[in-house]
Amino acid sequence: MSKNHKIDTKLIHAGEPEQRYGGAVSMPIFQSSTFEFEGETDYHDLRYIRLNNTPNHKVLHEKLAALENGEDALVTSSGMAAISAALLAFLKSGDHFLAHESLYGGTHDLINKDFPDLEIECDFIDGCDPGNWKDKLRPETKLIYVETITNPLLDVLDLNAVVQFAKEHNLLSLIDNTFASPVNYRPLEHGFDLSLHSATKYLNGHTDIVAGAAIGSTELITRVRHKLNHLGGSLDPNACFLMHRGMKTLGIRMARQNSNSLDIAGFLENHEKVSKVNHPGLKSSASHARARELLEGFGGMVSFEIDGNVNDADRFIAHLTLFINTPSLGGVESLVTRPVQTSHSGMSVKERSCAGIKDKLIRLSIGIEAGDDLIADLEQALNKI
Ligand SMILES: *Cc1c(COP(=O)(O)O)cnc(C)c1O
Numbered sequence: 001m002s003k004n005h006k007i008d009t010k011l012i013h014a015g016e017p018e019q020r021y022g023g024a025v026s027m028p029i030f031q032s033s034t035f036e037f038e039g040e041t042d043y044h045d046l047r048y049i050r051l052n053n054t055p056n057h058k059v060l061h062e063k064l065a066a067l068e069n070g071e072d073a074l075v076t077s078s079g080m081a082a083i084s085a086a087l088l089a090f091l092k093s094g095d096h097f098l099a100h101e102s103l104y105g106g107t108h109d110l111i112n113k114d115f116p117d118l119e120i121e122c123d124f125i126d127g128c129d130p131g132n133w134k135d136k137l138r139p140e141t142k143l144i145y146v147e148t149i150t151n152p153l154l155d156v157l158d159l160n161a162v163v164q165f166a167k168e169h170n171l172l173s174l175i176d177n178t179f180a181s182p183v184n185y186r187p188l189e190h191g192f193d194l195s196l197h198s199a200t201k202y203l204n205g206h207t208d209i210v211a212g213a214a215i216g217s218t219e220l221i222t223r224v225r226h227k228l229n230h231l232g233g234s235l236d237p238n239a240c241f242l243m244h245r246g247m248k249t250l251g252i253r254m255a256r257q258n259s260n261s262l263d264i265a266g267f268l269e270n271h272e273k274v275s276k277v278n279h280p281g282l283k284s285s286a287s288h289a290r291a292r293e294l295l296e297g298f299g300g301m302v303s304f305e306i307d308g309n310v311n312d313a314d315r316f317i318a319h320l321t322l323f324i325n326t327p328s329l330g331g332v333e334s335l336v337t338r339p340v341q342t343s344h345s346g347m348s349v350k351e352r353s354c355a356g357i358k359d360k361l362i363r364l365s366i367g368i369e370a371g372d373d374l375i376a377d378l379e380q381a382l383n384k385i
Contacts, residue, residue: 015062079198081233082212127157201330257300329365
């Protein structure tokens with residue numbers, strides 16, 4: 001496997017055992033909690049499922065590292081396990097860090113509700129406005145944490161400025177790259193120190209497991225791995241197998257999701273019953289220029305407001321036949337949700353209004369169905385309100 005292979009080739013071949021187990025073309029599941037002692041000298045090297053080092057983990061680690069051109073990677077039992085282990089690996093009591101103001105709800109709550117007890121402090125910044133970050137720096141500031149594409153308004157942050165700021169001020173830079181996937185953005189190539197994923201979403205892509213991943217240098221991944229070994233968030237070999245199988249089609253899934261979502265965003269923008277559409281691929285998006293510069297695809301998410309009230313939004317959702325009404329994202333099937341009711345229900349009315357998230361906002365996760373069928377479904381539901 002060479003670094004020069006394209007990502008679609010790496011998805012199939014990177015990390016696969018050179019000597020196939022029993023000649024098996026597909027990686028078998030090693031359903032064994034522990035493995036025979038081979039003279040390992042370090043606790044973290046004993047082969048045991050919780051230590052995330054069975055053959056099923058190792059294949060995934062090598063594949064994930066290859067996809068984003070990192071030295072090493074780690075799979076975890078969920079996206080939150082990757083995020084919490086990473087933050088706790090690099091932050092201790094008395095430390096301070098900066099994070100983008102609108103983050104995934106679980107991450108936001110971890111920072112706001114759990115970190116104060118550990119005396120780890122955070123200041124939130126606007127990731128699109130680098131001029132204001134310096135004021136928030138303190139001598140004890142250790143890292144900066146952002147997401148590639150924000151949820152649910154789908155802004156692309158000033159990622160190059162984040163990397164530059166981190167280097168200037170000697171901070172570690174961490175990014176949650178879930179929404180972009182390694183197909184659309186590879187953070188380490190742009191200078192980020194650590195890339196994190198909820199593999200539950202695009203990486204696995206089939207809405208059947210919860211998993212997470214971290215990708216970075218050997219040194220940083222080793223620190224996250226040791227923290228995770230103690231916290232216990234390991235991925236079961238069966239789930240490793242499913243994630244491995246799902247990942248092989250990431251390239252073709254993402255290509256379809258990128259194109260379907262761009263077509264759907266364009267359709268919605270031209271529809272008289274739609275007042276606003278958020279998608280980084282639209283020229284009307286404030287993030288469009290940045291998205292074109294940084295991303296290789298605009299992703300599979302679209303959010304929009306219909307020209308009406310919350311009840312109209314709910315009636316529209318009820319009339320959809322192909323889109324399934326649920327939060328989460330990144331699977332092969334198209335999903336619809338009203339974020340204020342689901343993913344963003346933990347935010348106060350004031351926080352939501354500051355962030356520009358209206359009650360009637362609708363979010364779509366576009367799947368790999370035929371784009372025309374999805375558009376026809378959206379059209380018939382819009383015509384009923
Ligand atoms: C879903 C999600 C997470 C959390 O991942 P889990 O696998 O549910 O633990 C973190 N970040 C983003 C951007 C997500 O969409």
